[in-house]
Amino acid sequence: GAGVSQSPRYKVAKRGQDVALRCDPISGHVSLFWYQQALGQGPEFLTYFQNEAQLDKSGLPSDRFFAERPEGSVSTLKIQRTQQEDSAVYLCASSLKGNAPNTGELFFGEGSRLTVL
Amino acid sequence: GESVGLHLPTLSVQEGDNSIINCAYSNSASDYFIWYKQESGKGPQFIIDIRSNMDKRQGQRVTVLLNKTVKHLSLQIAATQPGDSAVYFCAENSGGSNYKLTFGKGTLLTVNP
Numbered sequence: 001g002a003g004v005s006q007s008p009r010y011k012v013a014k015r016g017q018d019v020a021l022r023c024d025p026i027s028g029h030v031s032l033f034w035y036q037q038a039l040g041q042g043p044e045f046l047t048y049f050q051n052e053a054q055l056d057k058s059g060l061p062s063d064r065f066f067a068e069r070p071e072g073s074v075s076t077l078k079i080q081r082t083q084q085e086d087s088a089v090y091l092c093a094s095s096l097k098g099n100a101p102n103t104g105e106l107f108f109g110e111g112s113r114l115t116v117l
Numbered sequence: 118g119e120s121v122g123l124h125l126p127t128l129s130v131q132e133g134d135n136s137i138i139n140c141a142y143s144n145s146a147s148d149y150f151i152w153y154k155q156e157s158g159k160g161p162q163f164i165i166d167i168r169s170n171m172d173k174r175q176g177q178r179v180t181v182l183l184n185k186t187v188k189h190l191s192l193q194i195a196a197t198q199p200g201d202s203a204v205y206f207c208a209e210n211s212g213g214s215n216y217k218l219t220f221g222k223g224t225l226l227t228v229n230p
Contacts, residue, residue, distance in 0.1 A: 093160070
């Protein structure tokens with residue numbers, strides 16, 4: 001596709017359910033990022049992949065959060081036993097090069113809005 | 118640290134006026150800064166960037182100013198249009214990171230026709 005695609009766009013989960021959010025980056029992009037954006041706040045870094053390697057997962061809030069990119073393209077962010085505080089928009093971004101964001105060529109998807117009841 | 122809350126700083130301008138959006142960044146080691154525009158229901162969109170060896174950079178209708186002494190960024194939008202209405206975020210490469218961004222609080226810009 002022409003841009004970063006995320007699915008589902010909207011997800012409502014009951015507290016305690018597991019959810020999986022998918023990101024299709026722009027074809028050929030080396031770097032992939034996940035950010036979490038709470039209501040009224042700026043995005044916060046979660047994790048970074050270069051190809052299939054997860055080089056930084058320091059922003060993941062707890063061990064209930066897990067991200068993978070097994071073939072270096074599509075990525076999945078999984079949240080186990082969801083809690084109300086997990087409610088947020090989860091943004092995926094990708095970049096052609098391995099040293100984004102310094103190039104400024106970071107492209108964000110439209111996000112997946114998760115609501116935990 | 119940044120304040121937490123649901124109420125964004127807001128700026129309301131008339132169509133055709135110039136807009137100035139301000140941002141204070143947090144880390145003196147950051148050396149690259151970006152302004153993003155985020156429309157409702159969409160992801161952030163790159164507007165303009167600046168490196169710390171510059172204090173001003175101009176794009177089409179936009180100018181970014183950087184004051185490293187007081188760790189302050191501003192975004193100036195000339196001849197603001199209704200399509201400029203959005204939330205604007207400044208971001209810094211966290212402490213000089215070559216991949217991680219730290220975003221500031223957004224500012225909601227509303228352009229009145």
